[in-house]
Amino acid sequence: xxxxxxxxxxxxxxxxxxxxxxxxxxxxxxxxxxxxxxxxxxxxxxxxxxxxxxxxxxxxxxxxxxxxxxxxxxxxxxxxxxxxxxxxxxxxxxxxxxxxxxxxxxxxxxxxxxxxxxxxxxxxxxxxxxxxxxxxxxxxxxxxxxxxxxxxxxxxxxxxxxxxxxxxxxxxxxxxxxxxxxxxxxxxxxxxxxxxxxxxxxxxxxxxxxxxxxxxxxxxxxxxxxxxxxxxxxxxxxxxxxxxxxxxxxxxxxxxxxxxxxxxxxxxxxxxxxxxxxxxxxxxxxxxxxxxxxxxxxxxxxxxxxxx
Amino acid sequence: xxxxxxxxxxxxxxxxxxxxxxxxxxxxxxxxxxxxxxxxxxxxxxxxxxxxxxxxxxxxxxxxxxxxxxxxxxxxxxxxxxxxxxxxxxxxxxxxxxxxxxxxxxxxxxxxxxxxxxxxxxxxxxxxxxxxxxxxxxxxxxxxxxxxxxxxxxxxxxxxxxxxxxxxxxxxxxxxxxxxxxxxxxxxxxxxxxxxxxxxxxxxxxxxxxxxxxxxxxxxxxxxxxxxxxxxxxxxxxxxxxxxxxxxxxxxxxxxxxxxxxxxxxxxxxxxxxxxxxxxxxxxxxxxxxxxxxxxxxxxxxxxxxxx
Numbered sequence: 001x002x003x004x005x006x007x008x009x010x011x012x013x014x015x016x017x018x019x020x021x022x023x024x025x026x027x028x029x030x031x032x033x034x035x036x037x038x039x040x041x042x043x044x045x046x047x048x049x050x051x052x053x054x055x056x057x058x059x060x061x062x063x064x065x066x067x068x069x070x071x072x073x074x075x076x077x078x079x080x081x082x083x084x085x086x087x088x089x090x091x092x093x094x095x096x097x098x099x100x101x102x103x104x105x106x107x108x109x110x111x112x113x114x115x116x117x118x119x120x121x122x123x124x125x126x127x128x129x130x131x132x133x134x135x136x137x138x139x140x141x142x143x144x145x146x147x148x149x150x151x152x153x154x155x156x157x158x159x160x161x162x163x164x165x166x167x168x169x170x171x172x173x174x175x176x177x178x179x180x181x182x183x184x185x186x187x188x189x190x191x192x193x194x195x196x197x198x199x200x201x202x203x204x205x206x207x208x209x210x211x212x213x214x215x216x217x218x219x220x221x222x223x224x225x226x227x228x229x230x231x232x233x234x235x236x237x238x239x240x241x242x243x244x245x246x247x248x249x250x251x252x253x254x255x256x257x258x259x260x261x262x263x264x265x266x267x268x269x270x271x272x273x274x275x276x277x278x279x280x281x282x283x284x285x286x287x288x289x290x291x292x293x294x295x296x297x298x299x300x301x302x303x304x305x306x307x308x
Numbered sequence: 309x310x311x312x313x314x315x316x317x318x319x320x321x322x323x324x325x326x327x328x329x330x331x332x333x334x335x336x337x338x339x340x341x342x343x344x345x346x347x348x349x350x351x352x353x354x355x356x357x358x359x360x361x362x363x364x365x366x367x368x369x370x371x372x373x374x375x376x377x378x379x380x381x382x383x384x385x386x387x388x389x390x391x392x393x394x395x396x397x398x399x400x401x402x403x404x405x406x407x408x409x410x411x412x413x414x415x416x417x418x419x420x421x422x423x424x425x426x427x428x429x430x431x432x433x434x435x436x437x438x439x440x441x442x443x444x445x446x447x448x449x450x451x452x453x454x455x456x457x458x459x460x461x462x463x464x465x466x467x468x469x470x471x472x473x474x475x476x477x478x479x480x481x482x483x484x485x486x487x488x489x490x491x492x493x494x495x496x497x498x499x500x501x502x503x504x505x506x507x508x509x510x511x512x513x514x515x516x517x518x519x520x521x522x523x524x525x526x527x528x529x530x531x532x533x534x535x536x537x538x539x540x541x542x543x544x545x546x547x548x549x550x551x552x553x554x555x556x557x558x559x560x561x562x563x564x565x566x567x568x569x570x571x572x573x574x575x576x577x578x579x580x581x582x583x584x585x586x587x588x589x590x591x592x593x594x595x596x597x598x599x600x601x602x603x604x605x606x607x608x609x610x611x612x613x614x615x616x
Contacts, residue, residue, distance in 0.1 A: 012513070015518055015519055020441055022520075023431040023432075023435050024432065024435055024447075024489075026431070026489075027428045027431055027487065027488065027489025027490070028447075028489075030428070030484075030488050030489065031450070031454070031490065034466075034484075034485060035454055035490075038466055039465070041465040041468065042465035045465055099347075102340070102343045102347070105340075106330055107340055107344050107347065108340070112351070113351055116351045116354055116355065117350070117351070117354070119354055121544070122544045123548075123594065123595075124547070124548035124550075124590065124591070125548060126550060126567050126587070127358075127361075127587050127590065130361070130583075130587060131358060131360070134357070134360075134361070135357045135360070139377065139378075139379045140376070141356075141357070141360055141382065143379070143381070147379070197329055198328050201328050206333075207336055229456075231458070232455070233458065235458060235460045236458075236460060242550075242551065243550075243571075255460065255461075259461055260463065260551065262463075262464070263463045263464055263467050263555060264554065264555060274464075275464025275465065275467065275468055276464070278461050278464035279461055279465060281460070281461050282460040282464075285458075285461065286459050286460050286461075289457070290457050290458065292458075293457060297456075
């Protein structure tokens with residue numbers, strides 16, 4: 001009897017192993033090839049020159065580009081990328097929390113707003129950038145409205161000027177940046193027990209106090225996950241430069257756009273095909289980014305999570 | 309209590325809004341009116357440019373140019389013409405692909421990504437949430453590590469791998485890259501399966517069901533709502549994707565990458581309204597799907613949102 005039981009158990013266990021191996025083989029292979037191999041190869045490429053010989057040429061070239069004051073170099077790309085990152089973390093994220101809070105508190109028309117504010121997440125970047133570009137162009141709709149109050153958009157527009165091009169794209173990222181943040185933060189807020197808010201209200205708690213002392217601590221686990229994800233893309237923060245400025249002109253280039261530009265068309269359509277330099281830049285920025293992320297995670301772990 | 313219910317019914321106030329949480333003092337009302345006004349302006353800024361684009365997609369191309377140079381951005385078409393739509397359907401093309409080919413490419417590109425990505429994430433999510441095996445914790449740690457470290461600049465190595473595997477510029481690129489079992493899809497599927505009771509499986513095992521039967525016939529069907537939401541959201545993302553298509557599938561322009569490619573040429577040829585018409589056509593499928601399922605998307609995102 002016991003041996004039958006044992007044999008059944010071992011058949012069941014064998015079935016489990018076959019099941020796990022069958023289901024996990026493809027995702028594991030995928031990770032090995034498209035994550036591990038690519039990353040290892042990327043590190044190797046960083047230390048090789050164009051002929052595949054071990055060399056530090058890429059690092060020298062990267063340093064030259066980082067320190068060069070001329071042209072659309074990676075130094076400029078880094079500066080712009082950090083602007084986009086700061087904008088994501090200091091402007092878009094806090095504003096998303098505020099918008100989500102008022103929607104959660106059922107500001108008049110909240111159902112309508114929740115859907116309309118989500119539109120930038122579903123409408124293609126090409127359509128969003130097109131309407132934004134035409135809205136802001138000289139003689140465009142915004143110009144027609146502003147001219148009624150005596151203000152005119154500069155004759156060359158906002159995009160054809162190095163001083164205004166990047167700020168204009170940053171404004172675009174704010175304009176379109178709340179959509180999925182609002183839904184995710186709103187989702188976390190909706191899980192807060194109503195009784196907690198009701199008793200706070202009875203105690204005379206106002207909206208500001210309610211947000212700072214109740215809502216933020218109770219949604220902290222979601223917020224910190226979102227902050228970590230934003231931090232993860234610190235060196236890839238960017239606007240849709242390609243859609244606004246396919247050549248990255250007027251000092252709009254960012255690291256992700258610079259990488260795209262090096263690889264696109266592998267040299268045939270304007271790309272340089274300098275995989276080594278791209279990998280070297282990636283290697284250096286990853287080396288800077290990893291400790292930064294680990295540091296932020298360590299700090300967040302010290303903030304006590306509220307269980308409810 | 310009864311009076312509350314009567315008043316609520318009379319003034320058509322939803323149950324949840326009758327809570328003390330939605331009774332506001334004068335000061336709070338002012339804050340909410342300000343929030344409402346800001347939201348209204350923001351919502352208008354998102355909707356209005358698309359109405360402008362829609363109106364001008366029916367405008368005669370020459371009259372459009374005259375209007376724009378005269379600063380009459382708000383001039384309505386005297387005759388609402390379908391010529392731009394006919395042009396978009398019949399003549400618009402890029403790299404030998406007309407708008408129908410682009411739609412076809414978008415459909416298979418999106419379909420493969422949805423199918424591959426969600427299936428693999430379900431596999432990894434389910435196995436890691438429900439089974440105990442030797443490398444489970446290691447796999448989980450690797451997945452989280454892969455998602456949270458800020459890797460930059462692997463595009464060069466990726467491009468090289470695609471060329472080495474001979475899948476560059478072929479549909480196999482889409483198939484192979486879609487089979488990822490990590491990412492946001494994994495987090496959501498993992499969270500979902502983690503919360504499902506294992507007693508369903510135990511009951512089925514007692515009845516002699518295999519692990520495959522339990523997964524495919526019991527667990528996966530239970531995940532239908534979340535899979536549906538993820539499919540719609542992934543579908544919208546890949547439908548709008550253009551950068552990877554430009555990089556790795558240049559001969560298979562999708563509606564997003566194809567329209568990006570004509571976004572400069574058509575206006576330069578003086579046919580901006582035809583470009584607007586093509587944009588409107590490209591937006592229709594996404595808007596129709598979103599308007600049909602917006603409630604489901606919002607609800608499931610709210611329920612299954614991120615939690616750290």
